[in-house]
Amino acid sequence: MDLVFSPGCAPFSIAAAILIGLTAIEILSMLLGFSLSSIIGKPAFGHDGLGHDLSHEASFNPLAWLNVGRLPLLILLMLALGLFAGIGYAVQAVAALVFMPLPASVASAIAVVAALPAIRASSRTVARLIPTDETYAVDEDDFLGRLAEVTIGPLDQGLPGRVKVKDRHGNWHQLRARAADATEPLAIGATVLLVDRKAGIFLAVPGPSDLV
Numbered sequence: 001m002d003l004v005f006s007p008g009c010a011p012f013s014i015a016a017a018i019l020i021g022l023t024a025i026e027i028l029s030m031l032l033g034f035s036l037s038s039i040i041g042k043p044a045f046g047h048d049g050l051g052h053d054l055s056h057e058a059s060f061n062p063l064a065w066l067n068v069g070r071l072p073l074l075i076l077l078m079l080a081l082g083l084f085a086g087i088g089y090a091v092q093a094v095a096a097l098v099f100m101p102l103p104a105s106v107a108s109a110i111a112v113v114a115a116l117p118a119i120r121a122s123s124r125t126v127a128r129l130i131p132t133d134e135t136y137a138v139d140e141d142d143f144l145g146r147l148a149e150v151t152i153g154p155l156d157q158g159l160p161g162r163v164k165v166k167d168r169h170g171n172w173h174q175l176r177a178r179a180a181d182a183t184e185p186l187a188i189g190a191t192v193l194l195v196d197r198k199a200g201i202f203l204a205v206p207g208p209s210d211l212v
Contacts, residue, residue, distance in 0.1 A: 012084065019082050140197060146194055156186075178203065
């Protein structure tokens with residue numbers, strides 16, 4: 001424990017503290033019916049979010065190499081902070097066992113170099129698991145009439161929650177939604193039917209029993 005709070009581990013403790021803060025903010029935003037990570041730096045399939053085609057630039061674009069644009073920027077930042085802090089603590093722990101903790105600058109440099117390939121590998125895995133809000137090939141109106149599952153709720157006529165729905169290409173999406181007027185609250189895990197969209201928020205009703 002003394003090592004964690006030593007000057008040599010200060011950069012890693014700061015990174016860990018920022019990660020904890022971002023995690024708390026993300027959890028709070030989800031409880032309020034939206035996800036901060038889906039707003040900050042939403043991924044663009046095949047693009048880096050700046051209009052550049054990753055498939056042509058991945059060989060020399062460092063941002064593409066780190067999968068920037070393939071998953072929300074906030075999630076990528078949280079991965080980077082966690083890996084930097086974890087690797088940094090491990091480096092200092094090993095150094096303390098062998099001789100003595102390294103200076104913070106030296107340990108940070110080692111942690112950055114070691115974290116880069118770990119960020120690339122972990123972000124690629126996470127990008128496959130996180131549903132996205134949209135792709136360039138799917139119009140939001142295409143989701144109308146589709147069955148979805150409530151993932152953040154319950155859905156009522158108040159703050160919007162989230163539903164998970166699959167598009168015609170088989171890709172999963174997370175969409176903001178609330179219950180349609182005069183509809184009873186829709187619990188998390190319930191199957192719903194998307195019937196309308198107003199101001200970018202989908203309106204849902206209970207899924208018909210013959211379609212569920």
